[in-house]
Amino acid sequence: MNIDTRSVNGVTILDIHGKITMGEGSRGIRDKVRETLEGGDKNIILNLGDVSYIDSAGIGELVSSYTTVTNQGGQLKLLHLTDKIEQLLAITKLTTVFDFFDDEATAVGSFS
Amino acid sequence: MNDEVREDNQSQTGELEISFGSHLGYLDLIQELSEKISLMAGFDEDSRFWIGLSLRESVVNAVQHGNKLDEKKKVGIRFESLSDRLIIYVQDEGEGFEETDVPDALDPENLLKPSGRGIFYVRSFMDEVCYKILPEGGCEMRMEKRLNQEKQGDGNEH
Numbered sequence: 578m579n580i581d582t583r584s585v586n587g588v589t590i591l592d593i594h595g596k597i598t599m600g601e602g603s604r605g606i607r608d609k610v611r612e613t614l615e616g617g618d619k620n621i622i623l624n625l626g627d628v629s630y631i632d633s634a635g636i637g638e639l640v641s642s643y644t645t646v647t648n649q650g651g652q653l654k655l656l657h658l659t660d661k662i663e664q665l666l667a668i669t670k671l672t673t674v675f676d677f678f679d680d681e682a683t684a685v686g687s688f689s
Numbered sequence: 690m691n692d693e694v695r696e697d698n699q700s701q702t703g704e705l706e707i708s709f710g711s712h713l714g715y716l717d718l719i720q721e722l723s724e725k726i727s728l729m730a731g732f733d734e735d736s737r738f739w740i741g742l743s744l745r746e747s748v749v750n751a752v753q754h755g756n757k758l759d760e761k762k763k764v765g766i767r768f769e770s771l772s773d774r775l776i777i778y779v780q781d782e783g784e785g786f787e788e789t790d791v792p793d794a795l796d797p798e799n800l801l802k803p804s805g806r807g808i809f810y811v812r813s814f815m816d817e818v819c820y821k822i823l824p825e826g827g828c829e830m831r832m833e834k835r836l837n838q839e840k841q842g843d844g845n846e847h
Contacts, residue, residue, distance in 0.1 A: 599713055599749050632745055633810055637803035644801050661738060668813050669794050669806050 580609050588685045589618045590656070594627045597635030610642040610653070619651025620688045624681070626657030636665055643675065652676075656684045700731030700836065702772055708765045711756040711781075713749065719766065720745050723777075730770045731836055739814035740775065740834050746807035747779040747830050755781030755828055774816075774835040785828035788820060 578595040591609055606623070613621055623639065625631075639655070646653040655677040658666070666672045678684035705726065709715050720741045727737040748764060756762035765780040792799050794809035812818050817833040 598745075599716065632742060632749075633807040634749070634804070636806055640801055641803040644803075665810065669809065670800060674800060 578605055580605060582609070582613070584618070585681070585685050586689075587618075588620045588622055588688050589613050590622045590624055590681070590685075592624045592627065596630040597628055597638055598630060598632045599634035604638065606638050607641050607645065610645055614646065614649050614651065619646065619649060621646055621651065621653045622656050622681075622684050623653065624656040625659065625662055628659060628662065631662055631665065633665075636662075636669070636671070639666075639675070640671065652688060654678065654684055654687065656681060700770070700772065701729040702770050704767065704769050706765065706767045708763050710760040711752040711758055711762050711764055712760055713752055716745055716748060719748055723768075726768050726770060727775060727834075730775045732775070732834070736834060740777075743811040743815050743832060743834075744777055744779070746811050747777075747832065750807055751779050751781035751783070751828075751830070754786070755783030757783070772836075774833055776831065776833045778829055778831050780823070780827055780829045782827045785820065785822040 578593065578597055580594070581592040583590050583592070591606070591613070593606065597606065610621060621642075623642065628635075643653045653675075655675050657679065658677050663672070663677075666675065666677075676687065678687065705722075707719075707722070723741040723744045724737055727740045732740065744766070748766070751764045752758060756764065762782040765778070767778040767780075769776040769778075791808055792802075792805050794800075794806045799805055811830075811832060815832040816835045818830065820828060820830050823829055
């Protein structure tokens with residue numbers, strides 16, 4: 578897994594590529610989110626469109642990132658869920674927790 | 690694999706058993722094996738994905754919670770491919786657990802916990818899941834996915 582960071586209209590977008598799984602360094606997301614918060618940016622989007630695979634540890638990583646950001650007074654939203662990620666979130670009722678979007682401009686605009 | 694090809698060449702039956710030291714580094718390899726075996730058994734892409742995920746989650750459970758990451762302790766996997774279903778057994782050398790002790794992943798108190806969803810996913814995506822403590826020691830999870838001929842592919846897709 579690797580993560581690219583960019584900023585759009587004051588929102589930090591983390592583009593995640595590859596697998597978010599146990600043993601694939603899934604903690605990288607949490608670390609990158611912490612780094613973003615420490616830099617003073619509290620509005621964060623995780624772009625999951627290029628995630629090739631995720632397991633329960635990866636879902637846990639998304640949850641952990643969400644609670645970290647929320648506890649710091651920020652907001653974390655998801656962009657471009659794959660079908661499988663959406664099913665894994667839905668079946669564990671996490672679609673009621675996360676805000677998620679199919680369109681980047683709408684996702685960015687939702688923070689203002 | 691001790692296999693037997695059906696006359697219609699729709700799916701392949703047989704058994705395969707592997708055993709390995711408790712290490713999470715084998716997960717991708719095991720998942721590839723699951724993909725191949727479920728393809729040979731005739732499952733469509735969606736089902737193969739969920740079977741692979743379920744196996745992955747049960748192996749993580751066996752390595753982490755059963756064998757407590759002790760590489761000297763083995764995890765065993767047995768695939769039994771029948772004409773109408775695939776049965777997978779995952780065995781560890783742990784003390785086992787009570788199903789009632791597994792926290793409910795859907796309980797509002799647990800929704801935002803970072804872990805505790807693996808076994809829930811296995812139960813959700815496989816048709817039957819059960820556990821037993823083995824008389825010789827260790828714990829075995831048995832999971833079964835039935836092949837729905839109307840919905841599944843011909844086992845030859847790529």
